[in-house]
Amino acid sequence: MPPNLTGYYRFVSQKNLEDYLQALNINVALRKIVLLLKPDKEIDHQGDRLIVKTLSTFRNYVMEFEVGVEFEEDLRMVDGRKCQVLSLGAIS
Template identity: 50%
Template sequence: MPTSLCGTWDMISNVNFDAYMNALGIGVYLRKIALRLKLRKVIEQQGDQYIIKTLSTFRNYAISFKTGQEFEEFTKGLDNRHIKVRTDVVNVGNKLTCEQVGEKKNRGWAHWVEGDKLHLELHCDGEVCKQVFKKNVNE
């Protein structure tokens, strides 16, 4: 199992987010709003069940899944897509990874912890966005 991802994490950097959202087909207006947001991640785990919440002043999104099980996801509040998802916890590199199968090619993400930082790498159709979060000090 990976290093614990659990906790509340505040965004400190967000690289190539605009190009990633463009690859998803998100319109310019929504991209401009999203680029201004400072996201907060709240990650909870109970056994092999994860709940990952992405919170902002504009929209919130939550996903719940069990590792290693395929499930349907509706990305309401993000890019509003219905996708089939495969998730797996990868021991090498302590990453929680997800590959999303749907209308977009090579779409997915990986979360991992290095030191006191949570890293999130999002990819879609050749574009890669790298986000870094720091653990919330009030936790």
Template identity: 50%
Template sequence: MSKPNYSGVFHMVEQDNMDAYLGALDINFALRKIVCLLKPTKDITHDPATGTMKIRTITTFKNFNMDFNIGEEFTEDLQAVDGRTCQTTVNWDGNNLVCVQRGEKEGRGWTHWLEGDKLHLEMRVQGVVAKQVFKKAD
């Protein structure tokens, strides 16, 4: 069964519990407040045939790029986020993309899924869950 193609540009339309999630990552108070005000755009290029994916998270403050092959572990440089690196693997769970980030923080990772023109993102670390919803650009 074929997997969905996540390619597209998505603009954030809602966010929940981001401050607590960033706090669990030990992000300082001032930076947490800035990040919580940002309205990121996700620019995703996905080739379902090869399993390669590029996720560009674009904000007015900082951009973050993540390039990977689904199912292959890689060293992820999260210096722009929280100054850490971790061993990351993204796999399919049904039609959802599930990321596990092994490193200093327990239970770190995220899940992406599509519902119509919405891209959902659930981020997890140490039992804290934050959610973002993005709407596909026309």
């Protein structure tokens, strides 16, 4: 059985985030804002269903999904995009 990830996670560090955001074609102004943020995560994990809340001083964001089920992630409030996402397999 995979571990339950329910909990509150505090931001510790980031490495190569700017390169990652640039590869995603995030504009330079938004990249600079993101690099200043230290977002925490609050996760509610119930079986295969997860609710992930990203909490920051800039903007809070909630993502709900079921592991292994494709869903549309609406990122318009973050960077203007919608993405088809598939969370793969069991969490381990």
